[in-house]
Amino acid sequence: MNELRVLGEFYFSQLAHKPIWDAKGRRVGRLLDMAMRWDSISPHVTGIQYAKGLHALIPIGWIGSWNADGLRLNTTFDPSLTCPMHEDETLIGKWLLDKQIIDLEGSKLVRVNDIALSWVSHEDHQYLVLVAVDIGVRGLFRRLGVEFLLSRIANNFVGCQYIKPLENRTSALQLTREKEQLRQLHPADIADIIETMDYRQRANFLETLDSQQAIDALTEMELDAQVEMINQMDEVRASDILEEMPPDEAADILGELPVEKSEEILRLMESDDAEDVRELMQYQEDTAGSLMTTEYIGLPFWLTAEQAIDELRRLAPDAETIYYLYVVDEQETLEGVLSLRQLIIASPETPLKDIMQTKIVKISPYDDHEKVADIIHKYGLLAAPVVNDQNHILGIITVDDVLELLMPERPRGEIFSSLIALRHLPKGGYSE
Amino acid sequence: MNRKVRFALFFAVMGPGIVTAFADNDAGGIATYASAGAKYGYSLIFIMLISTVLLAIAQEISARTGAVTGRGLSDLIRENYGVKWTFFAMSVLLIANLGTTASEFSGIATSFEIFGVSKYLSVPAMAFIIWWLVIKTDYGKMEKILLLLCLTFFSYVVSGIMVHPPWPQVFVESVTPTFSGTPAFLLMAIGVIGTTITPWGQFYVQSSVVDKGITAKDYHYTRWDVLIGTFFTGFIAFFIIVATAATLFVNKIPIETAKDVALALKPLAGQYATFLFAFGLLGASMLAAFVLPLSTAYAVCEAFGFEHGISKSHKEAPVFFGLYTVLIVLGAAIVLWPKLSLYHVMLTTQVVNGVLLPPILIFMVLIASKKSIMGEYVNTKLFNVISWAFTFILIFLTLLLLVSTLFPEFIGNVFALL
Numbered sequence: 001m002n003e004l005r006v007l008g009e010f011y012f013s014q015l016a017h018k019p020i021w022d023a024k025g026r027r028v029g030r031l032l033d034m035a036m037r038w039d040s041i042s043p044h045v046t047g048i049q050y051a052k053g054l055h056a057l058i059p060i061g062w063i064g065s066w067n068a069d070g071l072r073l074n075t076t077f078d079p080s081l082t083c084p085m086h087e088d089e090t091l092i093g094k095w096l097l098d099k100q101i102i103d104l105e106g107s108k109l110v111r112v113n114d115i116a117l118s119w120v121s122h123e124d125h126q127y128l129v130l131v132a133v134d135i136g137v138r139g140l141f142r143r144l145g146v147e148f149l150l151s152r153i154a155n156n157f158v159g160c161q162y163i164k165p166l167e168n169r170t171s172a173l174q175l176t177r178e179k180e181q182l183r184q185l186h187p188a189d190i191a192d193i194i195e196t197m198d199y200r201q202r203a204n205f206l207e208t209l210d211s212q213q214a215i216d217a218l219t220e221m222e223l224d225a226q227v228e229m230i231n232q233m234d235e236v237r238a239s240d241i242l243e244e245m246p247p248d249e250a251a252d253i254l255g256e257l258p259v260e261k262s263e264e265i266l267r268l269m270e271s272d273d274a275e276d277v278r279e280l281m282q283y284q285e286d287t288a289g290s291l292m293t294t295e296y297i298g299l300p301f302w303l304t305a306e307q308a309i310d311e312l313r314r315l316a317p318d319a320e321t322i323y324y325l326y327v328v329d330e331q332e333t334l335e336g337v338l339s340l341r342q343l344i345i346a347s348p349e350t351p352l353k354d355i356m357q358t359k360i361v362k363i364s365p366y367d368d369h370e371k372v373a374d375i376i377h378k379y380g381l382l383a384a385p386v387v388n389d390q391n392h393i394l395g396i397i398t399v400d401d402v403l404e405l406l407m408p409e410r411p412r413g414e415i416f417s418s419l420i421a422l423r424h425l426p427k428g429g430y431s432e
Numbered sequence: 433m434n435r436k437v438r439f440a441l442f443f444a445v446m447g448p449g450i451v452t453a454f455a456d457n458d459a460g461g462i463a464t465y466a467s468a469g470a471k472y473g474y475s476l477i478f479i480m481l482i483s484t485v486l487l488a489i490a491q492e493i494s495a496r497t498g499a500v501t502g503r504g505l506s507d508l509i510r511e512n513y514g515v516k517w518t519f520f521a522m523s524v525l526l527i528a529n530l531g532t533t534a535s536e537f538s539g540i541a542t543s544f545e546i547f548g549v550s551k552y553l554s555v556p557a558m559a560f561i562i563w564w565l566v567i568k569t570d571y572g573k574m575e576k577i578l579l580l581l582c583l584t585f586f587s588y589v590v591s592g593i594m595v596h597p598p599w600p601q602v603f604v605e606s607v608t609p610t611f612s613g614t615p616a617f618l619l620m621a622i623g624v625i626g627t628t629i630t631p632w633g634q635f636y637v638q639s640s641v642v643d644k645g646i647t648a649k650d651y652h653y654t655r656w657d658v659l660i661g662t663f664f665t666g667f668i669a670f671f672i673i674v675a676t677a678a679t680l681f682v683n684k685i686p687i688e689t690a691k692d693v694a695l696a697l698k699p700l701a702g703q704y705a706t707f708l709f710a711f712g713l714l715g716a717s718m719l720a721a722f723v724l725p726l727s728t729a730y731a732v733c734e735a736f737g738f739e740h741g742i743s744k745s746h747k748e749a750p751v752f753f754g755l756y757t758v759l760i761v762l763g764a765a766i767v768l769w770p771k772l773s774l775y776h777v778m779l780t781t782q783v784v785n786g787v788l789l790p791p792i793l794i795f796m797v798l799i800a801s802k803k804s805i806m807g808e809y810v811n812t813k814l815f816n817v818i819s820w821a822f823t824f825i826l827i828f829l830t831l832l833l834l835v836s837t838l839f840p841e842f843i844g845n846v847f848a849l850l
Contacts, residue, residue, distance in 0.1 A: 098511050100737075111737025113515070140736055143515035198502030199647055228645035 005121045010066075011134070012093060012115035013143050019070040020050055020058070022077035028058070031071060033093040035085050036130060043160055045117070045128035046089055056082035060128055095165065096133060100201075102164040103135065104181050107189035109196045113139030116157060132157035166201050182209060187216035195225050199232045206233075215244045227256040235261070239268035246320060247273065248293035248401070251280035255290075280395070288372045289365035291402075292386045292395035295320045298328045299352060301335050306348035321398050324383050327356045334360060334385055334393045362387045365394055373402045448640035449491060449654065451723075452633050453661030454582045456487075457668050458720035459539020459713060460532065460785075462585075463778035464627040465669045466693040468620055469676030470686065474597075474605035477673050479621050481606060483628040484666030486822050490793065491658045493800045493811070493819065494634045498641035499651040500809045505638045505792075506735035508799050518735045521795060528631045528788040529728040531781035533763030536724065538774040539717030541767055545774075546691060546710040552768060559764035562721055563757065567742060574722060581715020585668050587708050591697050592671035597678040615836040619783055622829055626786020628665065634792060636727045648809060689775050725759035787830045793823045 012034075020028045029050035035057050037046050047057030048071075056079065064074030085091075096112050103110045114134035120127050134142075136156025141147050164181060182190075190209070194202055194217060206214050218226060218241060230238045230253055242250040242265060254262040254277060266274045276294045283289025297319045299308050308325070316322050325343060327336040336356030346355045361379050363372055363386045376384055376399055383398040457465075468476040494505065501508060506525075510518045537555055544554035565574060611617075637658070646654050679695060680687065687693060694709035726742075729752050733740035739749040746753045767777065797819045801811040811819070 098514055111510070113737065135737065140515060144519055198642065199645070200502055232645060232647055 006118055007121055007126070008119040009131075010117045010119065011139075011142060012097060012117060013139075014068075015066070015071075015117075016093065018066075020048070020073065021070060022073040023064070023075055026077065028073065028077045033091040034128075035089040036092045036095075037086070037089050038130075043130040045092070045130070047083060047085070049091065055085050057085055059083055063128075092130065100166055100197075101133065101158075102166070102193055103158045103162060104164055104184065105158060105162040107185055107193070109193050110135040110158065113137075114142055116155075130160050132159045133163055166197070166205065183213070187213065188220045190217040191220035191225075194229070195221065202229065202232065211240070211244070215241055219245055219249060223252055223256065226253045230265075231257060231261070235264050235268055239265045242277070243269050243273045246293050246295060247276040247280055248291065248395075251277045252290070255281055255285070283365055286368055287365060288363045288367040288369070288386055288397060289394070291369065291372060291405075292363075292365070292397045293320045293401075294395045296324075296326055296383075296385070296393070296396040297322055298326045298332065298393060301327045301329060301351070301353045301356070303352050304348065305343055305346040305350045305352065305355065308343055308352055312343075320396065321383050324381075324396070326385055326393055326396075327352050328393060332392045334362070334387050334391055336360065337385070360385065362391075363397060364388075369405055372397055373405060376402050447657065448637050448644060448646075449495065449658035449661035450664070451579065451640070451661075451719075452491065452637045453665040454579055454716070455636075455720045455723055456628065456630065456633055456665050457582070457585060457716055458532075458536060459542070459717040460535040460778045460782045461627045461669070462539075462672065462693060462713060462716065463535075463775060464620075464623045464782045465672040466676045466680075467687055467779060468624055469673035470680035470692075472610075472617070472620065473677045473681040474602050474673070475608075475610040476620060476624060477602070477606040477670060478609055479624050480628070480669050480673060481666065483625045484662060484669070486625075487629045487665060488659055488662040489815070489818060489822070490629050490634060490796070491637055491662055492655060493796055493815075494638040495641050495654050495658045496651060496809055497796070497800050497806065498638035499646045499654055500648045500806050502642055502647070504642055504731060504734050505635050505796065505799075506731040508805070509795050510735045512799065512802070512805070513795070517795075521791065522732050522735055524788050524791050525631055525635065525728060525731060528785050529724055530759060530762055530766075531784045532630065532632060533721060533724050533759055534766040535778045535781040536717045536721035537764050537767040538777040539713050540721065542689070542691065542774050543710040543714040543717065546694070546706050551774070555764050555767050558718075558721075559760050562718070563760050566722060566726055566756075567753075578715050578719035578722065581711060582719060584708060584712035584715065585672075587697055587712065588668060588675050589671040592675040592678070595675060595678040597674050602674060615833065618829060618833040618836055622786035622826075622833055623779060623782040625826060625829075626784070626789060627782040628669070629789060630785050631789055631792045632724055632727060634796060635731050636723060639727060639730060648807075651809070687775070689773070721760075721763075725756050725763070728759055729753075729756040783833075786826070787833070790823055790827045790830065793819070793826070797823065 015031050016033075018031050020031060022028050031048055031050065032052065033049040034045045035047040035049065036043050045060050047059050048063070050056075050058050058073070058077075059082070062073045062075055064072045066072065092115060096115055098112060100109050100111050102108070112133045112135060115130060116132045116134055118129045118131045120129055134155055135158055136153070138147060138150045138153050138155050141150045162181075185193075190213065194205065197205060209217070218229060221229070226249070230242070233241070242253065245253075250273075254265065257265070266278060269277070280289065280292070280294065295318055297312065297315050299311060303311065312322060312325070323340050325338050325340065326334060327338065329335055336353065336358045337360050338352065338356045342355050361375060361381065361384055363375060363384050365386050365388065367375075372384070375381075376397070381399065383396045385396050386394045388394055465480070468480070497505070497508070506518065506522065509521050537559065540558050541551035541555050544558075545551060611621075641654060675697070676687075676693065679685075679698065680692070685692065685695065691706060691709075694706040697705035697709050730740055732738075732755055733749070733752045736751075738751040740752040741749065744752065766772075767774065797811070797816065799805055801816050803810045
């Protein structure tokens with residue numbers, strides 16, 4: 001008794017615009033759209049819109065039968081008994097058909113060609129359930145009325161649990177579930193999806209992401225796209241996001257914006273972050289200074305190995321890399337460098353100045369990119385410190401900054417995003 | 433904002449309108465304007481000026497829709513009118529653009545023939561080069577080089593002044609509405625409108641506004657971009673007609689091939705006129721041949737939800753690359769047909785463009801007047817009246833052309849009655 005029985009399967013396109021007759025054989029109207037409720041269970045149809053401009057719905061319970069010719073009601077039609085649309089209901093045709101959605105399974109933006117519905121019975125109740133959306137060519141041909149041409153090609157469905165429409169409905173319950181699903185996506189995929197959206201969709205979509213996800217996704221994008229995104233945001237939101245991004249990336253983005261706009265954003269950013277970014281922005285585009293980030297780990301030379309590890313725990317979340325630790329004095333003068341490995345294998349009481357190496361490969365902020373790449377390549381480094389004439393450390397350049405330089409500009413797509421994904425591995429996966 | 437900042441902002445959003453304007457004066461454009469000047473003297477300038485004003489309106493609508501919605505036209509047609517209408521609109525666009533691509537290749541073939549290179553050599557070679565360059569190189573840079581080549585068309589302006597046309601007569605005829613019901617005249621009139629306002633130009637300007645990331649709040653700069661672009665389209669077209677009318681029409685020299693159009697440049701460049709013409713024609717044809725197949729493939733794939741973008745691989749976006757390749761191959765193949773007059777390909781395709789324009793215009797105006805899509809940037813009443821009037825005039829002209837071609841006496845009789 002408790003089992004689910006499938007009574008029939010339909011496509012929205014097969015039902016749309018079909019006439020509706022009541023029990024007496026009078027023509028009531030045409031099926032224009034269906035109202036759907038998507039609560040904790042699967043999305044199901046609650047009513048049928050039968051006349052243009054009318055918000056009244058024929059309750060789904062009135063439907064007696066349907067076939068290729070149209071729908072037949074099991075009662076006599078009485079307009080006063082129709083029900084209005086509720087707040088938690090949406091018209092599926094208007095909301096989904098021909099619209100773009102995020103396919104969470106394939107992690108990309110797709111267009112809905114048709115909607116697959118199932119007529120099921122469960123515990124004496126009958127439901128019309130939304131099963132999947134059709135994003136394949138066959139759905140397209142079905143809409144044109146020539147499906148028979150492609151009858152050998154399989155349908156390309158996205159199950160309703162994997163769809164994320166771009167236009168939000170009002171239900172708050174739905175939002176938390178969707179947020180949960182979005183969290184499954186890799187930031188690089190989110191970046192790709194955002195890049196294919198229009199700017200209004202972007203604004204909406206960014207709001208459904210939590211701020212860390214938005215920042216991760218933005219960091220994954222190419223500079224052009226980053227600039228466009230920031231340019232389209234209002235200054236307050238832009239400053240919030242740029243604060244959290246690695247300062248070198250933020251500086252690159254701000255450097256591409258009109259002066260007026262970048263000044264406004266910098267003014268709104270927290271003063272510490274803004275200062276870091278300003279410092280980075282002063283370097284010419286092709287110098288080491290423009291490549292470096294200020295988020296390195298600097299430790300005072302008088303710490304012991306054990307204290308240093310504790311300090312590392314505190315500093316690590318913000319740092320670009322933790323494999324090299326830079327030992328500095330009170331004036332930020334670079335005294336030495338040690339690797340994470342050296343720190344961990346040292347006995348806890350050893351002071352840093354006894355473990356560190358004092359022979360350091362350094363880069364000047366005015367060196368050109370080629371020289372930076374040469375140095376990092378020659379010494380096989382994961383990162384190199386950038387120091388000024390007084391031997392004060394200004395920042396570091398990591399090997400992935402250099403890799404980005406060496407990558408040819410054009411090929412993006414799959415190869416590039418898999419490279420981006422790889423880039424995360426040495427950093428220990430992307431942060432949540 | 434001070435003046436400097438505003439200037440900088442303007443240059444940042446500038447581009448879509450101006451590129452479209454120059455690509456508008458492509459092989460077909462030159463051929464049509466020159467033919468209009470050579471055959472009808474200054475009398476078609478009136479229709480040309482009117483269609484330039486209408487071009488400004490049409491481009492403004494497309495650019496505004498692009499900036500406000502952040503979407504391409506085919507995308508909006510799909511979301512608002514469903515699969516069947518989209519299929520119809522895309523079929524129209526495909527036919528029009530295939531024709532126009534063929535006319536661009538005719539332009540390329542003509543300019544190479546001036547240098548003594550056979551079309552059987554130049555067309556396949558250039559088709560391949562275009563196909564390859566678009567996929568392998570930076571399109572933005574190519575666009576700038578080709579735009580520079582197009583600047584040679586300003587030589588028509590110089591030439592038009594040097595021939596000392598009877599200016600008072602030119603201006604009087606420019607503002608005097610002229611009309612005739614003969615098929616030849618109607619053909620020319622629709623051709624002039626069809627080459628000035630093109631279906632692809634509307635799709636292209638909208639998607640490049642979107643690509644540039646221009647939003648509603650920067651839109652007022654884009655409006656200037658579009659208006660300046662349109663001004664140049666009209667400005668150059670005006671002088672092509674004046675230059676050809678003053679040299680060819682006055683001396684009763686008919687245009688048989690596109691090379692004859694170069695004669696109008698003689699006053700400026702003397703014996704080098706044909707070379708100057710060939711460079712300009714090559715630049716304009718190449719620019720449009722680059723833009724057309726690509727933007728068509730984009731529009732169609734966007735509408736039907738196929739993967740698209742030049743950064744994708746052939747395997748990821750087979751429909752996109754397939755369509756793009758087919759358009760170039762077919763466009764080039766049409767031109768290679770033996771004994772085909774290249775000049776007539778250029779002229780005919782402009783008429784086809786004119787005939788196919790109304791359906792696209794109807795969609796554009798319908799979308800731009802929907803408040804739910806355009807919000808506060810929706811078309812004003814006056815704008816709507818002008819756009820609809822224009823659309824219906826164009827449909828009327830098309831029907832008239834059809835009737836006058838099928839029953840030439842009928843129209844003659846009607847005119848006799850009036």
